[in-house]
Amino acid sequence: MAPISIRGLTKRYGDVRAVNNLSLEVIQGEILGFLGLNGAGKTTTIRILLDLLRPNSGNVSILGHDCQVDGLRARLNIGYLPGELGIYSDLTGREVLDLLAKLSNKAVAKAWRTELQERLEFPESDLRRPLRQYSTGMKRKLGLIQAFQSDPLLLILDEPTEGLDPLMQESFYKLLVDVKQRGRTVFMSSHVLSEVDRVCDRIALIRKGELVLLSTVEVTRKLAARHVRVLFAEDVSIAPVLPPGSEVIEAGPRSWNLKIEGPLGPMLRTIATLPVRDIEIAEAKLEDVILKYYRDGIQ
Amino acid sequence: MRSAALLLAYSLKRVRALTITTGLLLAALQLVLIFVAGSIQSSGGFDQLSALLPPFARQLLGPSAATFMSFSGIVCLGYFDLAVMIALIALAVTLATTPASEVEIGFMDLILARPLARHWIITRTIVLTALVSAALLALMVGGTWAGLQMFAPAGVPWPSARLVNSLAINVGMLTLCWGGVAMAIGAASSRRSVAGGATGLLALATYLLDYVARLWQPAEKVAWLSPFRYYNPFDLIIGNPLPIKNLVVLGAIAVAGFAAAYVLFARRDISH
Numbered sequence: 001m002a003p004i005s006i007r008g009l010t011k012r013y014g015d016v017r018a019v020n021n022l023s024l025e026v027i028q029g030e031i032l033g034f035l036g037l038n039g040a041g042k043t044t045t046i047r048i049l050l051d052l053l054r055p056n057s058g059n060v061s062i063l064g065h066d067c068q069v070d071g072l073r074a075r076l077n078i079g080y081l082p083g084e085l086g087i088y089s090d091l092t093g094r095e096v097l098d099l100l101a102k103l104s105n106k107a108v109a110k111a112w113r114t115e116l117q118e119r120l121e122f123p124e125s126d127l128r129r130p131l132r133q134y135s136t137g138m139k140r141k142l143g144l145i146q147a148f149q150s151d152p153l154l155l156i157l158d159e160p161t162e163g164l165d166p167l168m169q170e171s172f173y174k175l176l177v178d179v180k181q182r183g184r185t186v187f188m189s190s191h192v193l194s195e196v197d198r199v200c201d202r203i204a205l206i207r208k209g210e211l212v213l214l215s216t217v218e219v220t221r222k223l224a225a226r227h228v229r230v231l232f233a234e235d236v237s238i239a240p241v242l243p244p245g246s247e248v249i250e251a252g253p254r255s256w257n258l259k260i261e262g263p264l265g266p267m268l269r270t271i272a273t274l275p276v277r278d279i280e281i282a283e284a285k286l287e288d289v290i291l292k293y294y295r296d297g298i299q
Numbered sequence: 300m301r302s303a304a305l306l307l308a309y310s311l312k313r314v315r316a317l318t319i320t321t322g323l324l325l326a327a328l329q330l331v332l333i334f335v336a337g338s339i340q341s342s343g344g345f346d347q348l349s350a351l352l353p354p355f356a357r358q359l360l361g362p363s364a365a366t367f368m369s370f371s372g373i374v375c376l377g378y379f380d381l382a383v384m385i386a387l388i389a390l391a392v393t394l395a396t397t398p399a400s401e402v403e404i405g406f407m408d409l410i411l412a413r414p415l416a417r418h419w420i421i422t423r424t425i426v427l428t429a430l431v432s433a434a435l436l437a438l439m440v441g442g443t444w445a446g447l448q449m450f451a452p453a454g455v456p457w458p459s460a461r462l463v464n465s466l467a468i469n470v471g472m473l474t475l476c477w478g479g480v481a482m483a484i485g486a487a488s489s490r491r492s493v494a495g496g497a498t499g500l501l502a503l504a505t506y507l508l509d510y511v512a513r514l515w516q517p518a519e520k521v522a523w524l525s526p527f528r529y530y531n532p533f534d535l536i537i538g539n540p541l542p543i544k545n546l547v548v549l550g551a552i553a554v555a556g557f558a559a560a561y562v563l564f565a566r567r568d569i570s571h
Binding site for chain 2: 047050051052053054071072073075076078080082084085086087088090099100102103104105146156
C-alpha cells in the first residue's frame, strides 16, 4: 500500500489549471522531494492530499484511504508542516503542541517530544512563552515538533527548512534520516536543491501543474552535464573535434574546458592521441538538471 | 466528538476574557439603569419625562409610552437599548465567524490536517456562540436582579420575572439569529472582516427597515423581512406575552444559517 497515491489529479481555478492530470506514487520508507517553481502546483497538491482543497478530477489516497471519501482515516497517520504556521499568537508553544497532539487522536510519547525539542534546541522555557514573542525560526521549529511529535507513518512537509539557520537545518536533516531509518515516509516540497540532493531518495518535479520528472536523485544527477577540464603537457594547436553530447566551453593551447552529457568514454577516446597531462572532472550536480527543467519552463 | 470538545474548550478559553468583560459591562449597565430609574422614581420625575416625549417618540412607542416611562420600563431598557443590542450581536457575529478567522490565519490547515471532520468545526462554533450568548444574558439578568435588590426604592413595583426573562429570551434569539447569518456568510469566507462586515451591514439595513416601518406605513409591507421585527420589547413591557411566532421566526433564521454553514463549509476549498 503506497503511502501516497495520486492518479490523474486535476485542480482548476477558473481557467487556470493549478494541477493538471498529475499522477504520482510515493514509496514506503522513502524521502520524496516535491520540486517546482512558485505557483507550479506543489502546495495545491499537498492541500488536496489533506482534503483542504477539493480536486476537479482524479483520486488521491494516503496509506490506502481515499483523501476525499475516507479523509479521517487518511489523516490519522499524517504529520503535516504547512508552509506558514498559522497559529493565534496569544497561545504558548506548549498549548499549541498539546492541542494539536490531542487533535491527532494519537498518544504522544513524552520522551520522543523531549528528544525533538533537544534536537531542534527548543527548551521548555521557550515553550512557556506566547507565540508573539517567537522569531521566524522558532515558529518553524515549533512547526516541525508538532508535525513529528505523534511519530506519524507519513510526514508531509511544505518547505520545511524555510527560516531555519544552518545548524538547525543540519539537525533537521539528521532527524529526517532517523525517521526514514525507522520506516517512516517523507513527502516534502522544497526550493533548496542542495537539501534535496542531500536527503531525498527521489524527486518529483512539477511544472505548470504537470509532472515533468520523477526519478531517483542518483539517476537525475546523471542527466546533468559534467564539466571536464583537460590539461595538456604541451601546446595543442588543433581545434577540438569532440563526439556528440560534448560542448566546448573554452579551448586554449594548454587546456580545454568541456561540458559532457552522458558517458565520458567517447570523449576520452578522442583525446587519447593528444599530450594530456591531467583531466579534472567536476561531479555532476542535481541542481544543473533541475535548473534546466526550470529554465525550459520559463522559456 | 472528543476532538470537537477539545476545540470547543480551546475556543472558550480564547474568548473567556472578552466574554467576561462584555458580560460584566452589560451587567453593570443594568445596575446603572436601575440606580438611575430609582433616582427618577424617588424624585417623582417620570411624569415630567413623559410630558417631554416628542410626538414621533410617542408614535414609535405607541400605547407602551406610559409604561416605558416608569421605573419598570427603564429597568427593562437594558434589554433593548441600541448599545446593548449592538454589543450582543457584535459578539455573536465575532464568535460565529471564528471559522473564517481560523482559515484566514492558517490555523484551520493545522486543525483539518488532523482526523477531524469539517462539520465539527461548525458544531463547535454553534455551541460556542450559543454558550457565550447565554452567559452574557445570564449575567444581564443577574445584574438586573442584583440592581433591583440594591437600588430599587421601597414600594415601587418591580418588573416581573416573566417580563425580564421574556426580554432576555427574545433578545437572545435575536442574537442567535444574527449569529446564524454570520456563520453562513463566514463559512464561505476566508476573511473574518468580510464576513463580519457583510453581516453588520445586513443587520444595519434590516434594523433601519424595521425602524422606518414603525414610523412610515408603506414600509410595513416589507418590514417582515427584518429580524428586528420579531423583537418588540414595548409589547412585552405593556404586559403582552412573548409571541411564540417571534421565537420561531428568529430560531428558524438561526437554524437556516447554521444549516447553510454546514453545507458551505463542507464543500468549500480551505485556502487563505
